[in-house]
Amino acid sequence: xxxxxxxxxxxxxxxxxxxxxxxxxxxxxxxxxxxxxxxxxxxxxxxxxxxxxxxxxxxxxxxxxxxxxxxxxxxxxxxxxxxxxxxxxxxxxxxxxxxxxxxxxxxxxxxxxxxxxxxx
Numbered sequence: 797x798x799x800x801x802x803x804x805x806x807x808x809x810x811x812x813x814x815x816x817x818x819x820x821x822x823x824x825x826x827x828x829x830x831x832x833x834x835x836x837x838x839x840x841x842x843x844x845x846x847x848x849x850x851x852x853x854x855x856x857x858x859x860x861x862x863x864x865x866x867x868x869x870x871x872x873x874x875x876x877x878x879x880x881x882x883x884x885x886x887x888x889x890x891x892x893x894x895x896x897x898x899x900x901x902x903x904x905x906x907x908x909x910x911x912x913x914x915x916x
Contacts, residue, residue: 805846805862808854810904814880815848818903822875823864839864854905861899863909869898872910876900887912 809815812835819825825837836847866872869887876883884907885899894915901907 803844805844806849806852807846807902808852808904808906809848809850810854812848812850814903818879818881821879822872822881823866854902854907856901856905856907858907861907861909863897863911865911865913867912869896869910869912873898873900879903 807815807819816827816835816837819837820827824840826840826842827835827837830836830847834847836845838845873883873886880903882901883898884901885897887896887898889896891914894912896912898910899907900910
């Protein structure tokens with residue numbers, strides 16, 4: 797275990813199944829059922845896990861903003877839209893090396909970010 801490493805995220809949801817479908821389709825997260833019967837996820841690398849929680853308002857305004865690393869922001873934003881998400885800030889370059897960010901809302905209304913690392 798690494799001291800200080802982020803390991804678990806709770807994402808507010810209005811419908812757990814809808815949220816699970818969104819994050820699986822857009823990011824390839826693995827969905828599983830925990831021992832307590834609740835649905836949970838592991839990110840694409842298996843480094844971060846979490847769950848969707850009902851009865852909590854969506855994180856609709858920036859406070860702590862979680863960014864998800866992706867290979868190509870434009871392609872990911874296309875999947876976000878196709879999966880009933882919403883683009884808030886389109887692809888925004890950060891460097892001449894291809895580094896960029898964007899923000900989106902998931903179907904429950906949570907605001908999250910995308911980060912694309914430098915290429916080459």
